[in-house]
Amino acid sequence: MLKYIIKRIVNYAVMLFVAVSMTYFLASAFMDPRSNYMSRHPQPPVESVNRSLDNANINDQTPIIIRYLHWLKNVVTKWDWGLAPDQSPVGPAVASRISASVQLVTIATVLSILIGVSIGVYTAIRQYKWQDRALNVVATFFLVIPPAVLGLFVAFGAIALNNAAGARIFFVTGLHSYEGSNPWLWFVDFLQHIVLPTIVITIPGAVSYHLTQRTYLLDTMNADYVRTARAKGLTLNQAIRKHALRTSLIPTTVNIAFSIASVFTGAVITETVFAINGLGRYFVTTINNNDINGATAIAAFGGVCTLAGALLADILSAWLDPRIRLS
Amino acid sequence: MTDNTNDTEHKHSAAQDASQAATQTTASQTKREFHRTGRMTLYVRRFFRRPSAVAGLVLLLILIFFALFGSKIGKWDYEELDFMSLGTPPSADHWLGTTAGGSDLYAMIVRGLGRSLSIGILSSLATTAIAAILGTAIAFFEGWFEKVGMWLLDMLLVVPSFLLIAMIVRSSAGTSGWLWLTFGLTAFGWIGYARVLRTLTMSLRELDYVHAAKFMGVNPFRIIVRHLVPNLGSVLIINTVLGVVGAVGSETSLSFLGLGIKAPDTSLGTLLNEGQSVILTAPWVLIFPSIVLILLTFSVQMIGDGLRDAIDPYSRSGGKAE
Numbered sequence: 001m002l003k004y005i006i007k008r009i010v011n012y013a014v015m016l017f018v019a020v021s022m023t024y025f026l027a028s029a030f031m032d033p034r035s036n037y038m039s040r041h042p043q044p045p046v047e048s049v050n051r052s053l054d055n056a057n058i059n060d061q062t063p064i065i066i067r068y069l070h071w072l073k074n075v076v077t078k079w080d081w082g083l084a085p086d087q088s089p090v091g092p093a094v095a096s097r098i099s100a101s102v103q104l105v106t107i108a109t110v111l112s113i114l115i116g117v118s119i120g121v122y123t124a125i126r127q128y129k130w131q132d133r134a135l136n137v138v139a140t141f142f143l144v145i146p147p148a149v150l151g152l153f154v155a156f157g158a159i160a161l162n163n164a165a166g167a168r169i170f171f172v173t174g175l176h177s178y179e180g181s182n183p184w185l186w187f188v189d190f191l192q193h194i195v196l197p198t199i200v201i202t203i204p205g206a207v208s209y210h211l212t213q214r215t216y217l218l219d220t221m222n223a224d225y226v227r228t229a230r231a232k233g234l235t236l237n238q239a240i241r242k243h244a245l246r247t248s249l250i251p252t253t254v255n256i257a258f259s260i261a262s263v264f265t266g267a268v269i270t271e272t273v274f275a276i277n278g279l280g281r282y283f284v285t286t287i288n289n290n291d292i293n294g295a296t297a298i299a300a301f302g303g304v305c306t307l308a309g310a311l312l313a314d315i316l317s318a319w320l321d322p323r324i325r326l327s
Numbered sequence: 328m329t330d331n332t333n334d335t336e337h338k339h340s341a342a343q344d345a346s347q348a349a350t351q352t353t354a355s356q357t358k359r360e361f362h363r364t365g366r367m368t369l370y371v372r373r374f375f376r377r378p379s380a381v382a383g384l385v386l387l388l389i390l391i392f393f394a395l396f397g398s399k400i401g402k403w404d405y406e407e408l409d410f411m412s413l414g415t416p417p418s419a420d421h422w423l424g425t426t427a428g429g430s431d432l433y434a435m436i437v438r439g440l441g442r443s444l445s446i447g448i449l450s451s452l453a454t455t456a457i458a459a460i461l462g463t464a465i466a467f468f469e470g471w472f473e474k475v476g477m478w479l480l481d482m483l484l485v486v487p488s489f490l491l492i493a494m495i496v497r498s499s500a501g502t503s504g505w506l507w508l509t510f511g512l513t514a515f516g517w518i519g520y521a522r523v524l525r526t527l528t529m530s531l532r533e534l535d536y537v538h539a540a541k542f543m544g545v546n547p548f549r550i551i552v553r554h555l556v557p558n559l560g561s562v563l564i565i566n567t568v569l570g571v572v573g574a575v576g577s578e579t580s581l582s583f584l585g586l587g588i589k590a591p592d593t594s595l596g597t598l599l600n601e602g603q604s605v606i607l608t609a610p611w612v613l614i615f616p617s618i619v620l621i622l623l624t625f626s627v628q629m630i631g632d633g634l635r636d637a638i639d640p641y642s643r644s645g646g647k648a649e
Contacts, residue, residue, distance in 0.1 A: 015478070015481060015485055018482050019482050019486045023486050023490075023491065023494075026491060027494055030495050030497070031494065031497070140628060140632075141625065143628070144572055144576075144628045145621055146575070146576045146580065146596075146620055147576070147580060148579055148580055148583040148596065149579075149599065149617045149620055149621065152599065152602070152603055152606065152613055152617070153617065156606055156610065156613070159606070159607065268489065268580070268584065269580055269583065269584070272583075272584055273603070283490060284584050284586065287497050287586055288497075288586075295490065295494060298490065299487070299491075302486060302490065303487075306485050306486075307485060
């Protein structure tokens with residue numbers, strides 16, 4: 001087992017290195033930090049522009065390979081991810097936003113797993129009954145709604161609700177606004193902020209867990225060993241709970257492990273709609289500011305999340321599923 | 328992985344829906360002499376037995392019609408600004424109201440719908456083509472080629488593709504921006520799909536006639552195009568249709584973030600972005616594009632589900648004998 005895990009980690013580390021380097025080259029090819037300075041009024045002299053660009057190691061007049069080696073050396077030896085075009089360091093900027101993203105995504109992920117898996121089990125047991133059909137239509141509907149539309153409509157509804165109630169029940173921007181020291185008030189304030197973005201992230205997640213869990217359970221419900229269990233006298237509910245459900249949860253667990261990657265990608269739109277200063281919003285900023293180092297740092301973070309999820313999925317499926325042999 | 332499972336999941340409910348709806352088609356055929364029903368006829372019949380699929384198709388055709396000819400009906404051009412009515416609600420002159428900048432929303436939506444549709448369809452077609460050829464090739468050549476290929480695919484999936492697409496598209500502006508966006512969505516959209524197709528090809532490559540062709544010395548590329556890809560035909564068709572939903576979703580997300588289509592060009596995502604800032608003062612700028620967008624994705628999804636049901640060899644959409 002240990003040997004297997006180590007092998008995987010080494011493989012993933014090499015993958016991460018190649019992928020992040022590729023992102024660095026792509027970012028350098030497609031982003032033009034010089035234009036940030038050239039569009040200023042009055043236009044700064046070329047020498048000072050070059051000095052700033054050189055200082056951040058993003059000068060397009062330096063050969064790309066030299067810039068890359070310089071960047072790589074700083075990352076490996078000093079854990080220094082470089083500077084943005086406005087000379088602010090990238091590493092601390094990413095680190096400070098991780099907490100907001102984690103707060104936002106953790107609650108939503110847990111909720112969507114709980115809701116999605118229970119609806120999936122509920123509908124699988126009632127396959128083709130009206131409950132199954134109704135929930136399936138609802139799921140298809142939410143499956144195709146683009147995230148931006150969902151986010152904006154939730155915000156719109158909340159504002160309408162606030163106006164109707166004449167009070168601020170929900171906040172549609174940020175994650176915190178309370179500045180006192182009373183923990184209870186802090187918590188209420190946090191809830192008022194987190195509810196809406198959580199809804200927006202939870203719905204698509206829950207829908208996909210619902211549909212996949214339903215399929216997995218239906219696949220196992222007709223398996224021979226479940227029929228055997230029924231033949232030996234278990235009630236349908238017992239057979240499903242003790243035999244079918246347990247097997248069908250294995251692929252779901254693997255999916256959950258993979259969803260770690262969504263700490264980064266899942267929330268870009270939501271963070272933009274609700275003005276939450278997380279990684280997703282920072283990513284949009286870096287792209288708009290031609291911030292090569294910032295975009296690469298985010299890509300690296302996203303890559304680490306993906307691979308951590310993949311590694312967890314490898315380990316979990318090997319551990320849970322006796323059919324998988326490592327040797 | 329999830330693609331496969333979703334297939335079966337929709338299949339079940341789809342077959343049930345359709346078999347209930349199918350009642351009337353068989354009576355007229357019993358009188359005629361026996362003749363073999365062609366595969367295409369069978370698919371078409373199964374598809375049209377399903378009300379939701381037909382509704383989706385009709386809806387999509389209406390939307391395409393609007394995207395093509397809607398500008399002929401409207402009074403305004405999408406580039407024309409009406410400075411007499413800035414951010415006015417729907418009226419006789421501006422059917423769906425105007426944006427804060429004075430653009431006619433109807434003209435903008437027609438234009439944006441066309442853009443979103445063409446980006447969605449083009450990139451979905453291109454994605455499928457690339458994924459089909461590379462996915463089958465990786466499985467067909469086996470050995471070290473397969474190992475290296477899979478490693479490369481996994482490596483490309485490490486960095487979130489959304490980020491890479493945004494990076495490429497960002498630097499393009501003006502009227503060619505939508506082509507860049509299509510290119511970006513294609514360039515990073517085929518990878519996960521190629522993995523799925525490779526898994527499916529692993530059983531196809533053991534087929535006798537594929538072996539026979541191989542030992543006859545047929546060019547590998549020819550085997551892939553003539554024998555392997557057609558075997559995946561149904562999967563490819565379904566995924567091309569459903570891929571449109573995904574591509575339209577990515578397009579609107581990027582444009583909404585201000586990283587995709589930019590003015591003077593417009594798309595449904597760009598309109599959503601505009602609607603966001605005037606959500607309280609001019610809600611129609613947000614609501615109408617959203618409705619069109621949901622109609623678009625929903626109709627394509629219905630068609631995709633219908634096709635999946637029609638093409639599936641285990642389809643239960645058999646109609647009823649009387």
